[in-house]
Amino acid sequence: MNARTIAAFSLIFLTACNRHHNKFDASGTFEADEVIVSASANGKILALDIDEGSRIAKDSVVGLVDPTDISLQKQQVQASIEALNEKTSDATPQIKMLQDQLKVQQTQLDNLLHEQARIENLVKEDAATKKQLDDINFQIESAKKQMNVTLQQINVQRNNVATQNRGILSEGKPLQKRAEQLQELLNKTNITNPINGTVITKYAETGEITSNGKPLYKIADLSALNLRAYVTGDQLPQIRLGQQVTVFVDSGAKNYRKLPGTITWVSDKAEFTPKTIQTKDERANLVYAIKVKVKNDGYLKIGMYGEVGFNQQ
Numbered sequence: 001m002n003a004r005t006i007a008a009f010s011l012i013f014l015t016a017c018n019r020h021h022n023k024f025d026a027s028g029t030f031e032a033d034e035v036i037v038s039a040s041a042n043g044k045i046l047a048l049d050i051d052e053g054s055r056i057a058k059d060s061v062v063g064l065v066d067p068t069d070i071s072l073q074k075q076q077v078q079a080s081i082e083a084l085n086e087k088t089s090d091a092t093p094q095i096k097m098l099q100d101q102l103k104v105q106q107t108q109l110d111n112l113l114h115e116q117a118r119i120e121n122l123v124k125e126d127a128a129t130k131k132q133l134d135d136i137n138f139q140i141e142s143a144k145k146q147m148n149v150t151l152q153q154i155n156v157q158r159n160n161v162a163t164q165n166r167g168i169l170s171e172g173k174p175l176q177k178r179a180e181q182l183q184e185l186l187n188k189t190n191i192t193n194p195i196n197g198t199v200i201t202k203y204a205e206t207g208e209i210t211s212n213g214k215p216l217y218k219i220a221d222l223s224a225l226n227l228r229a230y231v232t233g234d235q236l237p238q239i240r241l242g243q244q245v246t247v248f249v250d251s252g253a254k255n256y257r258k259l260p261g262t263i264t265w266v267s268d269k270a271e272f273t274p275k276t277i278q279t280k281d282e283r284a285n286l287v288y289a290i291k292v293k294v295k296n297d298g299y300l301k302i303g304m305y306g307e308v309g310f311n312q313q
Helices: 003-021 068-087 092-124 130-169 172-188
Strands: 026-031 034-038 043-048 061-065 190-192 197-202 215-220 224-232 244-250 256-272 286-295 305-309
Touching: 043 215, 068 130, 068 172, 092 130, 224 305, 244 286
Parallel strands: none
Antiparallel strands: 026 224, 026 305, 034 215, 043 061, 061 190, 197 215, 224 286, 244 256, 244 305, 256 286
């Protein structure tokens, strides 16, 4: 087969392909799932290390908002927590004094009990009077009462100090919660990238003043784009979620590049035909939007036009 014959076959083949591809089921433009990353803190941007077009990994820290004010607030709260311990009372010295007193009273009671036994023996031998026994018994009862008073004083001292300390230390819980809140705010001064993707637009620069919720940059995952196309009501029965379709994009003046795609979304509401969209049935006034996910090898761009063939391979 000579070169002229090969060229003729090639022309016939390309002509047939173009005739086949000129009839599409739907068309639309490519878009990405974009995320606008906003500041989560107020203050001066100390760093924002990104550029439009740069790829950024998920969870990477790309910048910092001045954390000085929040850091000082946290240090103040932590100092207040530490100061609470200095306000508490120690019951140990007072209790030790009472315990020493109780030991002395116990010794006195032991001596009185010994004396009581001696007098009881003397009374049995008529060597001591009944009054002497009554007196020693009275002294023993008085000593026991004094010991009970001392024990009560020890318990009261412990309870009073414990109650007082609980009241002081109870202030520590809300202060600790406040410290945790401030730590969370400190964490938010780090500008953390939420997804793997490419920076589409940068809204802020290092040195600017930002505030909570103010956009810093827009990022999108360009590894796969969505072709937002429109179909008529008559075409709806031909499609389903997860359906594999063929997407065509311009490749030169008269050629198309074929890419596999998957229908990932079908609108549940009809809308009027967008003026820039040509549907299969040009007379239809109402159409349904669909999204076709297409893996991007770098050729596809946001805003690029594309066509969809439901049954074309």
